Amino acid sequence: MVRDWLYKKGVNITSKRVKDNLGPRSLIPTLSAFSTWLRCFGFNFYELFVPDLLHEFELGVWKAVFTHILRILYAHGEEGIIKLNRRFRQVPTFGRGTIRRFSNNASGMKRLAGRDFEDLLQCAIPVFEGLLPSPFNEPLLDLLFELATWHGLAKLRMHTDMTLNFLDSSTTRLGQFLRSFMKATAKEYVTKDLPSEEAARGRCKANKVAKGTRGSTDQGHQRSGQQTSGPKVRHFNFETYKLHALGDYVAAIRKFGTSDNYSTQPGESKQQHHERILFKMAEGSPYEKKGKGKQDAGKQKKVLQLSSPDAPALRFEDSEPLPYSDPHSHYHISTSTRYHVNIYKWLRQHESDPALNNFLPRLKDHLLSRLHGLEYDGDEREFTSAERSTVILVREKIFRHKVLQVNYTTYDLRRDQDSLNPRTNADIMLLAHEDDGDGHPYWYARIIGVFHALVIHTGEHSKSSEPQQMDFLWVRWFGRDPGTEQHPYTAGWEVKRLEHVGFIPSDDPGAFGFLDPQQVIRGIHLIPAFDYGHTDALLPPSIARPTHDNNEDWTFFYINMFVDRDMMMHFRGGGVGHKSTRQATDWFLSDCDKLDKGGETNAEEEFNDGMDNMEIQDAEFDLDEGELCDAEMEDTEIEGAEQPGLDSDGEADEDEISEYGYDGIEEIEEGDEDEDKEESDNDGAEDREEGQVIDDAGLGAEDGEDDDDNNNGYAEL
Structure with a gap:
């Protein structure tokens, strides 16, 4: 009808x-070739468009x-940016x-891929805590928690x-x-361009x-000088497609399956892999490579000097x-007797x-409990000297090992493995065995050493007089932080806070202990609670603490339950593959927001309705001949015809370009490339202010790490 008005x-x-x-x-008077030729098959080509989680x-x-x-941190004071960069450098x-x-300058956001922004989000809560004053700190933590949850x-x-x-x-x-x-x-802060945004503009x-492109040279310089005299005031832009598209994910998953089936992430990671190879092939002269090798050797030498041979x-x-x-084995350690x-x-x-x-008495108590077949209860039972x-212990020796590998079944019924090296903060979780308490299902510990011993058991309860190998872990226990009477600390999904743990003081009998590797569920990622600082009151100088920690401990740690999907399901509950821990993890299902307690949503119905509205009504087909009939053409409906990020003249909006990730098209000057390369070379360097040493160069599987060349693309999900 409208086409008749226009053309006739x-x-x-x-x-x-x-x-x-x-x-x-939101109709336009245009015929789509896809709609015209696919209509005879009953196919709506708009259904081809699925959400793109990586880019959106x-x-x-x-x-x-x-x-x-x-921008808010800059408006509050540049000290917050300095703290933020220092904290990100200290995230293990x-x-x-x-x-x-x-990198040393996380706030600079230089040369970051999608997986780097994913890491920033997963580790953001402890880093941002306390950087803004109280009226804004709590809402910021709520927002970061919900972003990570979504x-x-x-x-x-x-x-x-x-x-x-839950996602809905x-x-x-x-x-x-x-x-x-x-x-x-x-209302409180006047947010302006970041220095990088101002420089890019x-x-x-x-x-x-x-x-x-802007007229004469003199006029161009004049305009440039007028518009770059200071940073531009910037506000967060809510009117973007990417933000409003978040509401389509639940319906899309119900209709098309999980987001990994149509993610652009694998293709992007493969492209990144090839770019890395080309970059290495084009990298400097052999002399420069030799100099870099000397730097790596010097870094490793410094690491060795900080290591104790009898640790x-x-x-x-x-x-x-x-x-x-x-x-199929739950864990694996070396059988070597070299160390x-x-x-x-x-x-x-x-x-x-x-x-x-x-x-030694506590070690023998632990071994006796296992030899007697007693159920693990935290090694609370004490045996007599007899x-x-x-x-x-055969030859009065225990044997040290470098790494413990723990195999486990993920929430989606896949097999995976954690490699835990005590030299690099091997933190673990296991099922709790509390006689009383609040019902929290896990205990947490840091592995100090991985050992095995050849044990001979004698006496009336002995089942064999032959030496048998018994593997055990020496651990330092964490305790959950209850807060104070005036300010109790609560964590969980309802209050939008991460779980809080800290080392048990060394004068407590339960500060250290031994553990059967069979008890380990998997490794966990602990991020220091930077806002609480360090303390030396928990443990005097000891071989149980790494040398580079300068005889201090972080007062508290946050358990990063968003570090990967499997870890999140361990703390959310309902993981299909978590059969052995199902009863424990389902405890978390009762801890949820009031919106999570609602019933079924109409997301799928709404999605189908939206698809029906986009059905093409612009042509009728003669199905016998497969040709277009002479019927009246109607108007094509295209949802969201007004493209976000375009102004009335069809030009890209400048705020949308830089704020939502489209600003990589401008040319980079040679000086900026040199600066980026220097920043890249400094990534992961030693944080001299905090005495932190980066010692993960050249690590292999036997170290509990993989070399970066084997970690192409994105994190394991």
Whole structure:
């Protein structure tokens, strides 16, 4: 009908009559070739378009939110930016490329891929805590928690109705928290361009002037000088497609399957892999490579100087290759006897170390409990001296090992493995065995050393007089932080806070202990609670603490339950593959927001309705001949015809370009390339202010790490 008005009757396309007819449904008077030729098959080609989580969220919404929070920190004072960069440098790595070392200047956001922004989000909560004053700190933490929750749920590789309902309610909360935080901070802070944004705008305008795209040279310089005299005031832009597209994910997953089936992430990671190879092939002269090798050697030498030869954990240079193991076994350690210590001599050398108090009696209590077949309860049972004498350590030796590998089944019924090296903060979780308490299902510990011993058991309860190998872990226990009476600390999904743990003081009998590796569920990622600082009151100088920690501990740590999808499901509950821990993890299902307690949503119905509205009504087909009939052509409905990021003249909006990840098209000057290369070379360097040493160069599988060359693309999900 509208086409008849335009093409037969000559009605102006800008007339009120046309706008009133097309405007309410965002129609355009254009025929689509796809609609025309696919209609005879009953196929709506608009169904081909699925959400793109990588570009819409990680490089879109989250990047925009992160950028605006940095603007707020600059408005509050540059000291917050300095603290933020220092904290990101101190975030420990995790797994085989899951969380990598952050650069020295995380706020600069230079040369970051999608997986780097994903890491920033997963580790953001402890880093941003306390950087803004109290009226804004709590809303910021709520927002970051909800962003991480939404991201984790959206990237699940296996969904149930329950997890989709959680994602649906998380989408609602995310919009609420985002509007609330941005509205509150807009009243307090005048947010302006970041230094990098201002510099990029200046380069872009200078390039346009040089190309003569803005009139004469003099006029171009004059305009450039007028518009770059100071940073531009910037507000968070809510009117973008990427932000509003978050509401489509639940319906899309219900209709098409989990987001990994149609993610652009694998293709991007493969491209990144090839670019890395080309970069290495084109890298400097052999002389420069030789100099870089000397720097790496010097870094490793410094690491070795900080390592103690009689520490529980093996040193970096100690080689202990691991043979292939049965993937069905729950754990795997080396059977090598190369690195051994005489236990009595070792205890005499460290008799003043509080970590070794009652080391041998408690070790024998632990071994006796296992030899008697007693169920593990935290090694609370103490045996008599006569019973302990029935346990004989062959040659009075225990054997140290470099790494413990733990195999486990993920929430989506896949097999995976954690490599835990005590030299690099091997933190673990296991099922709790509390007689009383609040019902929290896990205990947490840090592995100090991985050992095995050849044990002979004698006496009436002995089942064999032959030596048998018994593997055990020496651990330092964490305790959950209850807060104070005036300010109790609560964590969980309802209050939007991460779990809080800290080392048990060394004068407590339960500060250290032994553990059967069979009890370990998997490794965990602990991030220091930077806002609480360090303390030296928990443990005097001891071999149980790494040398580079300067005889101090972080007061508290946050358990990063968003580090990967499997970890999140361990703390959310309902993981299909978590059969052995199902009863424990389902405890978390009762801890949920009031929106999560609602019933089924109508997301799928709404999605189908939206698809029906986009059905093409512009042609009729003669199905017998497969040709277009001469029937009247109707108007094509295209949802969202007004493209976000374009102004009334069809030009890209400048705020949209830079804020939502489209600003990589401007030319980079040679000086900026040199600066980026220098920044890249410094990534992961030693943080001299905090005495932190980066010692993960050249690590292999036997070290509990993988070399970066084997970690192409993105983190394991």
